[in-house]
Amino acid sequence: MLDDLIASFSLDNAPVRGRIARLGAGALDPILHRHDYPRTVALLLGEALTLVALVGSLLKADGRMVVQAQGEGPVTLLVAEHGAGGLRGYARLADGAADALKNANRLPPAKLLGAGSLTMTLDLGPGQEPYQGIVALEGETLAECAEAFFRVSEQTDTGIRLAVGEMMGANAPHSWRAGGVLMQRVAGDDKRGDTVEDWVRPSMLFATVTDEELVDPELPADRLLYRLFHEEGARMGEASALSDRCSCDEERLAGVMRNFPHEELRDLVEPDGMLHAKCQFCARTYVISPQRVGL
Numbered sequence: 001m002l003d004d005l006i007a008s009f010s011l012d013n014a015p016v017r018g019r020i021a022r023l024g025a026g027a028l029d030p031i032l033h034r035h036d037y038p039r040t041v042a043l044l045l046g047e048a049l050t051l052v053a054l055v056g057s058l059l060k061a062d063g064r065m066v067v068q069a070q071g072e073g074p075v076t077l078l079v080a081e082h083g084a085g086g087l088r089g090y091a092r093l094a095d096g097a098a099d100a101l102k103n104a105n106r107l108p109p110a111k112l113l114g115a116g117s118l119t120m121t122l123d124l125g126p127g128q129e130p131y132q133g134i135v136a137l138e139g140e141t142l143a144e145c146a147e148a149f150f151r152v153s154e155q156t157d158t159g160i161r162l163a164v165g166e167m168m169g170a171n172a173p174h175s176w177r178a179g180g181v182l183m184q185r186v187a188g189d190d191k192r193g194d195t196v197e198d199w200v201r202p203s204m205l206f207a208t209v210t211d212e213e214l215v216d217p218e219l220p221a222d223r224l225l226y227r228l229f230h231e232e233g234a235r236m237g238e239a240s241a242l243s244d245r246c247s248c249d250e251e252r253l254a255g256v257m258r259n260f261p262h263e264e265l266r267d268l269v270e271p272d273g274m275l276h277a278k279c280q281f282c283a284r285t286y287v288i289s290p291q292r293v294g295l
Contacts, residue, residue, distance in 0.1 A: 002220050005239040006057040009225055012233030014202045015195035018183030020221045021053045027242040029176045031089050034283050038101035041091050046164035047142045048080035049089045050180035053242055056082030064123040071116025086245030088281040110137045118145045157185035159206045163214035179214030202232055246282035257293040265295055
């Protein structure tokens with residue numbers, strides 16, 4: 001498995017544990033192509049999907065991780081979600097934003113989202129209270145914003161690198177790829193002692209990774225870790241698959257619509273006598289009979 005994967009890693013000679021992710025044709029490309037975003041928005045959403053895969057993969061099988069950012073800029077809402085290896089994401093643009101951004105390249109999150117915030121929500125499953133943390137969108141990259149989240153909310157030394165790129169072929173349409181690495185300092189204890197000083201060395205090595213390395217289809221994840229940390233004894237765990245998988249459900253949607261006022265539901269009935277609803281994430285259209293929602 002070379003693409004669409006997430007795996008843990010550790011270093012034998014340093015107090016570091018982390019995750020590495022590679023997203024390609026199965027997990028990222030269909031999501032970004034589905035809505036024909038301006039390039040700068042696709043880059044940001046791709047980074048958000050990579051980030052949510054890195055963090056969400058730490059949860060149990062029935063857990064769910066959501067990364068969400070809202071603001072008053074050209075992109076009014078950015079959502080990326082991970083659950084049991086499935087990814088989905090969506091960006092909502094303000095009126096006229098698509099034309100305004102059509103020639104833009106990479107922009108800082110605050111430029112796209114305005115004066116907003118980054119929210120990470122951990123849903124650990126039935127019977128457990130979800131955990132939510134919020135941090136201002138003050139970094140030059142989404143990775144910097146996420147590092148601030150862990151520093152403020154988790155008080156954990158964390159390094160994050162995210163990269164998204166396009167693969168251009170002479171006789172094929174372009175495709176989107178992404179890669180990311182998250183590493184954290186393991187807290188000191190009686191056996192390890194203070195780990196702060198030993199965190200400095202791997203952090204310096206981590207800072208050398210390039211965007212090109214993160215998205216290179218010819219550089220497998222385990223080789224990338226070896227290239228970065230071979231002096232520290234890098235060990236990568238078994239990889240798990242990632243996929244483009246929306247959690248929308250017709251029965252759940254019908255259940256939500258049953259709570260709408262009947263007058264509002266009647267206004268939504270189309271000329272064919274049915275209710276039509278479209279999932280913002282996967283663009284799937286549902287056709288629901290009025291009887292199913294109590295009309």
